[in-house]
Amino acid sequence: MAVFGSLSDRLQDTFDKLRGKGRLTEDDINVAMREIRLALLEADVNFKVVRAFVSRCREQCLEAEVLSSLNPTQNVVRIVLDELVKLLGSSDVELQLPETRKPNVIMMVGLQGSGKTTAAAKLAYLLKGKGRKPLLAACDVHRPAAADQLQTLGDEIGVPVYRGDGKDAVVIARNACQQVAADRDCDLVIVDTAGRLQIDEEMMQEAVDIRDAVKPDQILMVVDAMTGQDIVNVVNEFNARMDFDGVIMSKLDGDARGGGALSVREVTGKPIMFVSQGEKPDSLEVFHPDRMARRILGMGDVISIIEEAEKLSDEQSIADAERMLMEGFTMDDMLSQLQQVRKMGGMRKIASMIPGVDRAISQSGANVSDEQLIPVEAMIRSMTKEERAKPRIINGQRRKRIAQGSGHTVQEVNVLIKQWEQMDKMMGSLRSIARGGNARQMGRSMGDMMKNMGMDPVEADKIARLSAASNPSGAHTQRKGRPKKKGKQKKRR
């Protein structure tokens, strides 16, 4: 469900098994490493990369201090995480577009159907948002109507598209960069090229010719996140011929485990620069190796959530959030949160960023659909101002009125009010986290929040049981006010 979701599940399971152990033997490490190997293979990481990765991890795990330390499991997690971060690239890489050149040129290459045209439009949109004036050059003269596709996308995001004569890709690219960009007052040209197989000599030569004609500042290779083992051959050949500068991973909004990202980095040394996850033009995001590695290990991508929220929230919402945390939670807050969730790309996207939640949902077989939010919204809108501010005053008569007003049953209103109560209670526990709690706890709280936000009671129940199972010390909602522990994970035993 999430990006790399299944891989993180697998590792999580392995470490859950190891967690109970005070000390690890060499055999235990071997078991863990076998699981990691299988998980990575299933995630389509190239088998040679897997082998090297696992042996590096194993060596480090077998070091005396790891085995004899107080919490070896933590150390194994740490080592695997560090290795993953290393493999994915240790720092965020940005586009290199020298200011001295005008226009800057970015060229897109890749296999057929990898998503170049869509990615080109998304990149144009992203850079436009940063104050650039991009021009899209339609140099895919092979696929029928490829230029029409780029034109349509360009119109949608308000970026000019140069189509030329639609015959010679090299000429179109050259004209776009030398003449058209200046004519249309653009300072950046994004060259979309035809999809090609890495073994198609003629087509590869065309790509080289385009490159030589326009001397792009950056060549970006678009890679489908669902690509299997063959990704190594593909990027190797493209790298040898085109010497691309970075990679855009597309279709990461599916449930592909995207192990290819690991392979690309290991095999070519080229960074993953962006990830593309969705159909909307704003769904291209900068790739953060450290966050992705954490996500792989089920440690969650809390930073991304905060950034998403920051992108949207104005000062008013921040003030609201503080008030909610300190003073309590009204129905209006619930409503605005639902709207916020929609703006942030929907439940599914948010769920995929939180550790535990995603796993719990997929295990329970629940379906997080934004549609489930609609009835909740309708019911809240049928309440009076007073009722929204103080939901406790909603008595039987009021419930009946709300039900009729919103076209739902009294039972559904009851469920909503129940959810509000739980959420209000949870805000209490979030209060302690806000003062420096840990990510796992946060994850679990979010899990509850998910269930409170419009999932049906049976499914919510399943999740509740699941989170109870992974948290035998009792429901976290009762933990409010207890002093929180330092460190990333809770230590039991």
Added chain:
Amino acid sequence: MALFDRLKEGLSRSRETMNEIFYLGGEVDDAFWEDLEDTLVMADMGAEVAFSVTDDLREQAARENLTRANQIREALAVRIAGEFAPRMWDPFDYLPSCVLFVGINGAGKTTTVGKLAKVAHDQGTKCLIGGADTFRAAAIEQLEIWAERSGIEMVTRKRGSDPASVCFEVLERAEETGAQLVLIDTAGRLHTSADLMSELGKVVRVTRKRSHMPVKVILVIDATTGQNGLSQAKEFNEALDLDGVIVTKLDGTAKGGIAVAISHELKLPILRIGVGEAIEDLQRFNAKDFARALVGAEEGR
């Protein structure tokens, strides 16, 4: 060029790797089995399938006293061919028939529809193309170009229209004109998108209900797809009750091993495979040829 040769050429890269291990000495040892396992994993067959195939083969080798790499190669080809679900019918032969093409974005649906329509048209079948991909920019234009090139009628509506109603119109038109083969292109979508999948469910339901001819739903999958291909196929199958699979883009270095897993797991026949860009490169699928080409069995004969 003979079909078998085209296929072999398409799969040549996979055979090269296979040949490497099969030609390393005639006798098999532990290293041989490990290499075999890795090679199958490399072909995107998936770790589990690769391990179980290797284990079975190893037992069989012991039982039947197969000690030469050549013998094992034959056995492997038979074993892999046996994993495929048998094809009982072909919707492009049993006419009249209406075929819906579904799959994720960029799998090659539109191109496949264009090629299949051309082939059928050239054979004298009265075809009708339906453009129900009303979502992707220029998908309709792309298909129109295909239709125009081969002189086949196409029914569609402007971008953003309801795809189910497009299908309805396509079928109405088919009845009017007496088309024998109706090919309908749908918008690519990720199998994880619940909303888009239920939209597609509606498209298929409407088509099945309205159609006076048998309706088949076919998943188009890119050969470069890795293990995620299985989860795609499962989701599409659950939502739409698929009838078959077409594997595209087998002309690169990708091995298309995921096709084995999908066909085996979901009992879905592979109907066509695309081994090149030319129209005649979209071929009928033959499990034995495919398996033999994959492991390079004919060279050992």
